[in-house]
Amino acid sequence: MExxxxxxxxxxxxxxxxxxxxxxxxDDFISLSSVQELRNLAETNREEGNFKKAGIxxxxxFQVDKSIRGDYIQWIDKVPENPVLKSFIQEITDLKEYLNxxxxxxxxxxxxxFAIYPENTFYKKHVDRFQQNxxxxxxxxxxxxxxxxxxxxxxxxxxLEDEQKIIEPLAGRLLLFRSEMEHEVLLAHKPxxxxxxxMLDKDMSLTFLP
Numbered sequence: 001m002e003x004x005x006x007x008x009x010x011x012x013x014x015x016x017x018x019x020x021x022x023x024x025x026x027d028d029f030i031s032l033s034s035v036q037e038l039r040n041l042a043e044t045n046r047e048e049g050n051f052k053k054a055g056i057x058x059x060x061x062f063q064v065d066k067s068i069r070g071d072y073i074q075w076i077d078k079v080p081e082n083p084v085l086k087s088f089i090q091e092i093t094d095l096k097e098y099l100n101x102x103x104x105x106x107x108x109x110x111x112x113x114f115a116i117y118p119e120n121t122f123y124k125k126h127v128d129r130f131q132q133n134x135x136x137x138x139x140x141x142x143x144x145x146x147x148x149x150x151x152x153x154x155x156x157x158x159x160l161e162d163e164q165k166i167i168e169p170l171a172g173r174l175l176l177f178r179s180e181m182e183h184e185v186l187l188a189h190k191p192x193x194x195x196x197x198x199m200l201d202k203d204m205s206l207t208f209l210p
Contacts, residue, residue, distance in 0.1 A: 069185075
C-alpha cells in the first residue's frame with residue numbers, strides 16, 4: 001500500500017495529505033523558468049510602485065502594523081495579461097475544481113496577490129479566516145525564491161495539533177493548507193517572494209470581499 005501511495009500522481013498524494021493533516025506541499029508545481037519570470041514580474045511591479053504595505057483585518061477593521069507583519073502586496077487580476085501568470089491562474093482554477101470534486105469543499109472562487117517580504121520582516125502567528133468574513137477555506141502559497149538556502153529565513157511555520165511544521169520557501173513549491181490553521185512567516189534574512197492566495201466558499205462577485 002505504501003509503495004502504491006508513492007507511485008500515485010502528485011495531486012492524489014496531495015489530496016490524501018490534505019485530508020489527513022490539513023495541508024500539503026507540492027514541489028515543482030511550476031517550472032523554474034516560470035518561477036523566474038513571475039519573480040521578475042513582481043520585481044518590475046515593485047519598482048513601478050504597484051505594491052502597497054500589507055495590513056491586518058478586513059474592511060473597517062483594516063490596519064497597518066509593522067510589529068505584526070512586514071510584507072508588501074499587489075493583488076493579481078483574475079485575467080492577467082502575462083502568459084506565465086495566466087497559466088498559473090488556470091492551474092489554481094483547475095486545482096480548485098479538482099478539490100471540489102474529491103473533497104466536496106464547496107469552493108466557489110479564489111483571490112491572490114504577489115507578496116514580498118523585505119529583509120528583516122516577518123508575519124507573526126495568525127489565521128487567515130477572519131471572524132468577520134469567514135469565506136476563506138484554503139490558503140495557498142507559491143514560492144518564487146530562486147537560490148534559497150538555509151539561513152535565508154522566511155520559512156512558514158504551521159502549527160498543527162501535535163507538532164510544528166516548518167516549510168522552506170523553495171522556488172516552485174506550492175503549499176496549501178486549511179485557512180483556520182495557525183501559521184506564521186519567520187524572519188526573512190533576505191527578500192522573500194511568493195504568490196499568496198485563498199480559495200473561497202463564496203463568489204467574489206456576489207459578496208463583499210476586498
